Amino acid sequence: METAIREFRDRKIFLTSEIEGGNAYDFQKFPGGVYSFTPKRDPGEEYSSQAYYFKFSIENLQKDPTDVTITAIANFDEIWKGWQSSIHPTIWIYSPNHQKQPIRLSSDRVRATPRSMSINLTLRSYETLIISNMLTLSYTKLVNEVENVANEYPTFLKLTEIGRSPLENPIYSIKVNPKIDSSNLFKILIGGTSQPNEFGDYASLLVLQQFLKKGAEFWDDFSTKFSIEFIFFQNPDGMIQGTNMVNSKGENLFFSWDNDRNSSLKENTAIWDYIIIEPPNFYLEMHSFFQDHKTIRPYTFPIELLSEKRDQRLYTKLSKNLIKFSNGMKEEIHIDQPYFKDTLCYQLMEKHQTLCMQYKLHSRNSISHTTQTVWKVFSEILKTLKRR
Numbered sequence: 001m002e003t004a005i006r007e008f009r010d011r012k013i014f015l016t017s018e019i020e021g022g023n024a025y026d027f028q029k030f031p032g033g034v035y036s037f038t039p040k041r042d043p044g045e046e047y048s049s050q051a052y053y054f055k056f057s058i059e060n061l062q063k064d065p066t067d068v069t070i071t072a073i074a075n076f077d078e079i080w081k082g083w084q085s086s087i088h089p090t091i092w093i094y095s096p097n098h099q100k101q102p103i104r105l106s107s108d109r110v111r112a113t114p115r116s117m118s119i120n121l122t123l124r125s126y127e128t129l130i131i132s133n134m135l136t137l138s139y140t141k142l143v144n145e146v147e148n149v150a151n152e153y154p155t156f157l158k159l160t161e162i163g164r165s166p167l168e169n170p171i172y173s174i175k176v177n178p179k180i181d182s183s184n185l186f187k188i189l190i191g192g193t194s195q196p197n198e199f200g201d202y203a204s205l206l207v208l209q210q211f212l213k214k215g216a217e218f219w220d221d222f223s224t225k226f227s228i229e230f231i232f233f234q235n236p237d238g239m240i241q242g243t244n245m246v247n248s249k250g251e252n253l254f255f256s257w258d259n260d261r262n263s264s265l266k267e268n269t270a271i272w273d274y275i276i277i278e279p280p281n282f283y284l285e286m287h288s289f290f291q292d293h294k295t296i297r298p299y300t301f302p303i304e305l306l307s308e309k310r311d312q313r314l315y316t317k318l319s320k321n322l323i324k325f326s327n328g329m330k331e332e333i334h335i336d337q338p339y340f341k342d343t344l345c346y347q348l349m350e351k352h353q354t355l356c357m358q359y360k361l362h363s364r365n366s367i368s369h370t371t372q373t374v375w376k377v378f379s380e381i382l383k384t385l386k387r388r
């Protein structure tokens with residue numbers, strides 16, 4: 001049970017889950033600079049193979065560098081299933097703007113269960129690190145970045161609050177070049193998944209930031225054919241509460257876009273009502289993998305959902321090019337596929353003939369690698385759309 005020791009402090013070290021998205025509990029100390037925690041299982045795990053991800057912070061309370069061992073204690077055998085990358089300690093540590101390579105242990109020093117795992121760290125003088133097995137930036141930090149970007153380009157970007165979560169956290173849109181008449185342009189929409197541990201919002205922001213860096217000549221050329229908009233934070237409460245499939249009411253937003261259930265989910269209703277005012281021609285949704293045996297790839301949706309031959313042909317071309325870019329890897333969603341038929345992509349494609357794709361990144365890749373990847377994905381799509 002989660003009788004929740006969410007903080008631990010001794011003379012050397014302060015461990016806490018009282019940070020945004022923090023979800024580790026039951027911190028314990030063992031002899032020899034060894035500390036442990038239990039990862040919290042996700043309330044939405046029945047929808048996915050993602051039993052949990054963990055996030056907490058560790059602070060060196062001393063002036064001297066400190067060596068520590070951190071052990072995750074799995075309390076049931078299946079807990080690491082699908083989490084092979086978690087056993088690979090290179091992705092254990094994520095601290096915003098700061099990636100640090102941990103030292104791999106030859107074997108676990110706390111053998112709480114056969115499936116526990118550890119990393120060794122050297123913390124610098126008074127250093128604080130956020131430790132997570134996923135790339136999970138905080139909602140607050142990302143909101144700041146989204147607002148900063150919008151403030152930097154007050155006429156070129158329009159930031160709009162399009163709704164709020166049950167805990168009253170805003171969901172945003174950023175429309176590029178809002179003053180031009182976009183009615184005859186091909187509208188592109190980019191957004192991040194409502195699964196907070198998959199850094200979809202961050203990936204979307206990376207696309208926007210690189211788009212802005214391209215400068216006036218690129219934008220002018222782009223704007224002759226296209227308009228573009230971004231939506232951020234499909235699940236703000238989940239980001240804040242450290243869940244990976246649900247919002248603060250325990251609702252799975254990602255698989256609940258069908259009409260009946262959609263009507264009762266606050267975030268989805270707000271987003272859907274906003275999007276369909278001017279439905280996009282193309283929607284790209286950013287996701288990520290964490291599993292060792294998975295690589296970046298698109299998720300494509302059934303072309304039978306598109307009634308026009310022209311749209312079907314374009315969708316096929318888009319898929320082919322993205323699959324080629326992803327070394328042949330793909331996931332194909334089928335007509336009426338359980339769960340996936342109730343995603344935003346499927347519903348937009350079926351009801352508004354939007355060409356929709358999800359793109360899976362990977363949390364083991366570095367931020368600079370991911371930055372390049374998202375721009376290449378966007379460029380591939382643009383290249384195909386230009387030739388249509």
Ligand SMILES: [Zn+2]
Binds near residue numbers: 193
């Ligand atoms: Zn996903």
